[in-house]
Amino acid sequence: MSNNVINLKRTGTVLKPDQSRVLLRPFSPGDSQRTNRIITRIMALPEEQVGHLLDEVTAEFSQRHREIRRMFLERFEQVRQEHDPKGGLSEERRLLIGSYFLAEYTLESAALFNPSIVMHPDQAGLPPGALRFTLSLRATGEGHISSITFRTGIIHSNNQIEVLDAAGYLSEPRQIPNPAYEKGLFTRKLRELGFKSEFTGRVIDKLGDSFDMQELRAALDAELDQERHSQGVLQEDQNTAHGIWMLAQSNYEVQFQPEQQLSERILFPATPSQSNGIEDARFVRFQNDDGSYIYYATFTAFDGNVVMPELVETVDFLRFRFTTLNGPAAQNKGMAMFPRKIDGHYAMLARQDNESIYLSYSDNVHFWNERQVLLRPTFSWELIQIGNCGSPIETDAGWLVLSHGVGPLRKYCIGAFLLDRDDPSKVIGRLRAPLIQPNENEREGYVPNVVYTCGALLHKSELIIPYGLADHATGFATVPVEDVLAAME
Numbered sequence: 001m002s003n004n005v006i007n008l009k010r011t012g013t014v015l016k017p018d019q020s021r022v023l024l025r026p027f028s029p030g031d032s033q034r035t036n037r038i039i040t041r042i043m044a045l046p047e048e049q050v051g052h053l054l055d056e057v058t059a060e061f062s063q064r065h066r067e068i069r070r071m072f073l074e075r076f077e078q079v080r081q082e083h084d085p086k087g088g089l090s091e092e093r094r095l096l097i098g099s100y101f102l103a104e105y106t107l108e109s110a111a112l113f114n115p116s117i118v119m120h121p122d123q124a125g126l127p128p129g130a131l132r133f134t135l136s137l138r139a140t141g142e143g144h145i146s147s148i149t150f151r152t153g154i155i156h157s158n159n160q161i162e163v164l165d166a167a168g169y170l171s172e173p174r175q176i177p178n179p180a181y182e183k184g185l186f187t188r189k190l191r192e193l194g195f196k197s198e199f200t201g202r203v204i205d206k207l208g209d210s211f212d213m214q215e216l217r218a219a220l221d222a223e224l225d226q227e228r229h230s231q232g233v234l235q236e237d238q239n240t241a242h243g244i245w246m247l248a249q250s251n252y253e254v255q256f257q258p259e260q261q262l263s264e265r266i267l268f269p270a271t272p273s274q275s276n277g278i279e280d281a282r283f284v285r286f287q288n289d290d291g292s293y294i295y296y297a298t299f300t301a302f303d304g305n306v307v308m309p310e311l312v313e314t315v316d317f318l319r320f321r322f323t324t325l326n327g328p329a330a331q332n333k334g335m336a337m338f339p340r341k342i343d344g345h346y347a348m349l350a351r352q353d354n355e356s357i358y359l360s361y362s363d364n365v366h367f368w369n370e371r372q373v374l375l376r377p378t379f380s381w382e383l384i385q386i387g388n389c390g391s392p393i394e395t396d397a398g399w400l401v402l403s404h405g406v407g408p409l410r411k412y413c414i415g416a417f418l419l420d421r422d423d424p425s426k427v428i429g430r431l432r433a434p435l436i437q438p439n440e441n442e443r444e445g446y447v448p449n450v451v452y453t454c455g456a457l458l459h460k461s462e463l464i465i466p467y468g469l470a471d472h473a474t475g476f477a478t479v480p481v482e483d484v485l486a487a488m489e
Helices: 032-043 047-061 068-083 091-099 183-192 198-205 213-230 235-249 481-486
Strands: 009-015 022-026 102-106 111-119 131-140 146-155 161-163 252-255 278-287 293-302 307-314 319-324 333-337 346-351 357-362 372-375 385-388 393-395 398-406 412-419 427-430 457-459 462-469 473-480
Touching (some): 009 161, 022 068, 047 068, 068 091, 068 102, 111 278, 111 462, 131 278, 131 462, 146 278, 183 198, 213 235, 278 333, 307 333, 346 385, 357 385, 393 457, 398 481, 462 481
Parallel strands (some): 111 473
Antiparallel strands (some): 009 473, 131 146, 278 293, 293 307, 333 346, 346 357, 357 372, 385 398, 393 398, 398 412, 457 462, 462 473
């Protein structure tokens, strides 16, 4: 048993949830009948009162949201399409109607935790020996709905961690209209989901090698209409059509504007599979075969009943592409990709059975079929379950992986193990005791007795570990990587 001392230091930097950070979200006060009654009451207001009310609302909220009048007008257009108030309305009345169907959402009202840290794509203008990082965090608000928020910061040459102040505004991205789908990839996803019927084949045959949402909707409607005029629509085909459309909705792209600071950009649930939250994104800076880099993040989508692993990718943190993960090895939570291919294949760690860590390889980042058990719960502090805490970190000694373990009284601790660089199926080192466990200052919170991270960063010889505190806030620790490796058995 190793007697090496691990010189882990808690930095004292803590990011706490900020209830002043609010996002403007669509508000639906009820069914269409109630919505129409509200619109009717606004339509009955005298024009001079409309202007006065709009001035009051704008004055109260314009300092809290960027371009608030544009957002009022956009929300009016959404409501108008659904409820069609009569035309000829003044701009002020349209803006006022839009304001009644928006509401502020406090993004971090409950928690700001489970961070992931990667090298920032822009390293210009830094002092010698410093590194700029991007920090992703899970922000949880009303209704326990989680989204992805970001911070930027600098690791200085002396390993001091500086997290820059967050922007005053919060903004969601624009969804890119009619993103292109590759027919071959989309068809393979449908097969993985079990949609292999003749109806599926007829719909796919109507599409080109590349297609958009409008073309897919037209192909679905055409096939359903043909059935409707012949034998009547079969319930099985109706269900298949719904499944095809849901898959398309789950694969989409969004775009932020360059003037929006990184801490202003919010990835909020946008599809039915994400309706109850986007949880625990594990970002990794992935090196492509040509030497270029792309950022991938696996995350857990939750609709209130079903947990779905999904993937988001970006090169600049401005444009994000969301896709589904498919295959028998794309299940459960905690998937984390290796930062490069291993022997020509993508590689990923995951917790497949709610207890153990598995290793998977694939020739396509969207499909994961093969899996093998890598580690099972062994030590007393992890006998309930273990899982990875982010992507493996490449060192000269091997792939360093942070792990989490759950022990008595559901106490979460962070551990570590080491995998062979050439053959990650070989575990060549493992900490017997936790690297980080909640101390007296960290154990109280939304979920007590929990420390957890979704990814660390190696800066020169120091391991930088941001970690969640009791599912409420985020702290930072640093530790020489040599200490961690030397303490492994």
